[in-house]
Amino acid sequence: MNYFILDHLSFIVDPLSLFFLAVIFVVSIPAFIYSPGYLKGHVSGGKTVLLHALTAVFIASMAAVVTSADVIAFLIAWEIMSLVSFFLVVFDHEQSASVSAGVMYIIMTHIGTAFLIAAFTIMYVHGHSFKFGELTAACASMPQNLRDLVFVFLFIGFGTKAGVVPLHIWLPYAHPQAPSHISSIMSGVMIKTAVYGMIRFIVFMLGPASSWWAVVILVFASVSCLAGIIYALMEHDIKKLLAYSSVENMGIILLGLGASMLFYSMGMSAMAVFALSAALYHIINHAVFKGLLFMGAGAVYNAAGTRNMEKMGGLVKNMPVTAVLFLCGAMAISALPPFNGFVSEWLMLQSFFGGAYQIQAGGYKLFLGLCAAVLALTGGLAAACFVKAFGIVFLAKPRSRQAEQAREAHYSMLIAMGILAALALFLGAGASVVIKYIIPIAGYSFGADTAGITSGMAGWSLNLSAGRPGFASPALIGLMLIALSAVVSAVYFFAGKTGKRSYRTWDCGYYNLTSRNEYTATAFSKPFRVAFGFFLFPYRRTQKIREAFYHLTSFKYETLTTPVFKKYFYDPLLRVFLGTAGAMRRIQPGSIHLYIGYIFFTVILLILFMRAF
C-alpha cells in the first residue's frame, strides 16, 4: 500500500534552512521568556496553556516550512503555519477588530497559497516529482514561458505572505491584534518564511535567468519600502506602526533579493552573493529588532492600557529599562551605528553601488541608482518614524492618567527584550565576524564558491572586494563614538561652571504648560502628510457639538488619510465578489421544493449526458 502523504514527508537541513532556523529560534526563545510576564493578570490559566500550545505548534510549523525537502511537506507545513497563526490572531476574540483582522488574514493568505499550489502544479506537471532535488533538475529544462508563469505565481504567492504592497493589506491589521510576543514572532519571523520560499524556489530551483524577474521584484520592493514607511509614519497605534514598518523592511529585504537576482542574471556572481548576503543579514536583523520593538510595544500596552500613542508620553520615567531597550530597537531599525540595522543597510547600499559600477548596461545603472535613492529615502523616513515612536511614547509629559501611573514591565519581559537588544548590538558591532558566516549561505543559494570572497575580506571591517572598496567598521565607529563621548563628557563635567537648576519648560510667559500643549504624533507627522499628500490623500473631519445654534460646547477635529489600496483596489474587488454572491443567492432562496427540483433536473441531465456519450 502506498502511503501517499508519508512518502512525501521528507525533511532536510542545508545551510539555507539552517540560517532560517536560526532566525526562527532567535526570536521564538525570547518570545517564550517574555510571555509569562506579558500574560500575567490578563489571560486565565486554561487560555494560557492553549496559547502556549498554539505558539509551540506555530514555531514547529515554521521550522518544518524551512526544512522540508518535498513540495507536499512544504505545503502542509505552510498551511499549518497559516492556520495556527490565524488562531493566534483571533486569540482575543472578544474584540471585534481581532475577528475581522483574522478573517482578512486568512482570506489573503489562502489566495497566496492558491497561487503557490498553481505554481507547484506546473512544476510537478513538468518535472513529475515533488522532491526538491528532482524538481531542481527538472526545472533546468523548463521552457522559458512556463518558467515566467511559475515565477509570477510564486511571486504573488509568497508576496502575499511577505506583505508586498499591494498584497500587504492584511498585515497591518493581523499582526497587531495578536498578543505582543506572537506579533513579534509573526513580524519578525513568519513573514521571512516567504523570503525563504522565494530564495528556495525562485533562486534555487528556477534559477534567476531572466533579468526582468529581478526588475519586477525591485520595483515592487521599492514601492513596498516607501508605502510601508509612509503609512507607518501616519499611524499612531504603536503596534500598527510597527506592522507597517515590517512592510517597509520586507521591501528592503526584497530589494536585496532583487538586486542579487539581477546581478546573477548578468553573470556577476560575486555581486549577487553580496546583495543576497545583505538581504539575509537584514532578515536576521529585522527579526531581532522588530521582535524587540513589538515586545517593547507590548510592555507599553500593558502599562498604559492602550495602543494609542497620543495617550502615552513620559514613560521613560516610570519604565526606564523598557525605555532603554526600546531605544536600542529604535536605533537599530533607524540604521544607526553601531547597531545591526546599520550593517545591513550599509551592505545593501554598497551592493547597489558596487553592482551599478560593474554592470554593463547603462539603463540598469540608473535603475540601481534610483533603487538606492529609494532605499536612502526609506532610511530617512524610518529614522523620522522611530523618532516619533520613541519620542511620543516615552518622552515629555504623560498625556493620560494611565500613562502617568504606568509601572515598569515584569522582569521576564525585560530579560527577553534585553537578550534581543544585546543581539542587536552584537550583530552590529560584530558584523565583520557574522558576515563571514552569512556570505557562504548566500553563495550556497547561487551555487557560487565563496571561499575566495570571505578570505579576501578585512578582518575587522566590512567591505566588498570590488574595485577600490569602501569600508565600514561598526565596531570601530562604536569605539570612536564611545571614546569621543567620554572626552566630551569629561569636558562637560570638569570645565567651566557647574551650576544647574531645574525649572519649567519655557511657556512663552503664560501659565504652566500641560501635556495638552505638547507636540502629538499626528502633529509630528504633519509635514510628511503634506509632502506625501499625492499618495495619502489626507482629509479632515470636523464636528461641531452645540447646545444651541450660537453656543458651541465642543469642537471635534480629526485628520485622516485615505487608504489608497483598500479604497481603489480591494473595495471594488470586494464589491464585485459580494455582488456576484448576491446574484447567486437568487437561485438559493431556501425553499426545499426548489432544491428537490434542482436535484431532479441534475439527475435527468446526467442521464441524458450518459446516454449521449
Next chain:
Amino acid sequence: MTIFIFILQFILVVLAAPLVSGFIAKVKNNIRMRRGSPVLQPYYNIIKLFRKDETISESSSWIFRVAPVIVLSSALTALSLVPAFIKDSPAVYAGDFLAILFILSAGRFFLSLAGLDTGSSFGGMGSSREMFISSLAEPCVCLAVFSVALLSGSTNVEALGISSLPKISVLFACFSLFTVILAETSRIPVDNQETHLELTMIHEAMVLEYSGKSLAILETAAHVKQLVWLGILAHIIFPSAAGVSAGAGAVITAVLVYLLKIAGLALVIALIEISMAKMRLFRVMDYFGFSIVLGVLAVIGALMGI
C-alpha cells in the same frame, strides 16, 4: 607615528571648525555694510556659555542630558573620517561616505528626541521639521554620491575625490550636494540660523531649551557638522590632500589649499544667504525635487562618461 599625525590633523580641524561660521557671519555683515561681530565670535560664544549656569527643564529626562554629548561625538566621529589636508588616512577603514551619513543621522536622531523631551511644542515642531528635511535630503545625497562613485568605483571618501579635470556629472553632483549642505547646516533658504522667531526656526527650535554648557556643546557640534559637509564637498570638487611623507613644504601648501577651499565654499554660502529669502517649509519639497533632478542628471552624465 603616522596615526599621531592624523590625530593632530583631526584636532586642528576641530579647533578650526567654529572659524567657518565666524567667517560666514563676517562676510555676510560686511556685504550688508555692517562691521559685524569678530571672526572669532563663535569661540567667544562657546567660552561664554561655558561660564554660565545651566537650566534644565523639569519635564525632561536623561535623553535631554545625554543628547548634546552624542550629537557632538557623532559629528566628531564623522569629521575624523573626512579627508582634510593629509591623505591615506587609516580612518578610511572605519567608515566610507555612507557610514558618515549614518553616523550623522545618529546625532540628528538624539537631537530630535531631545527636542521632543522637554514637552515644549517648539521643540517638537523643530524635531518634526528637522526629520522631515533630513529624510528628504537623503535620496539627494545618495544620488549625488552614486554618480561620483560610478566614476571612482568606490564609496571610500578619499577615493571620491577624482575630478582632476572637472566633469559635468561631477559638477551636477556637487551642485546637488551643495543644496543638501545648505539644508543640513540650517542655512537660508531652508532654515535661518539668525532668527529666533518661533514659527520659522528649525534647528534653533530643537535646541531652544538648552542653556549653558550643553548649548555650548550643541553649538560646537553644529560647527563641526558644517565642516564635515564642507570638507566632503571641497574634497570632491578639488582633492588636494598631500601624502604624509611628502615633506613639510607640501603639507603646508596642502593646509593652505584646504583653508582656501573651505573659505571659498563659505563665501558662496554667505553670498547665497544674503541674496535669498527663507522658503516656506513646504517649498522644501520643490527644493529637494530640484536637487534630485540634479542628482539624476549627474548619474546620467556619469553613464555617458562626461
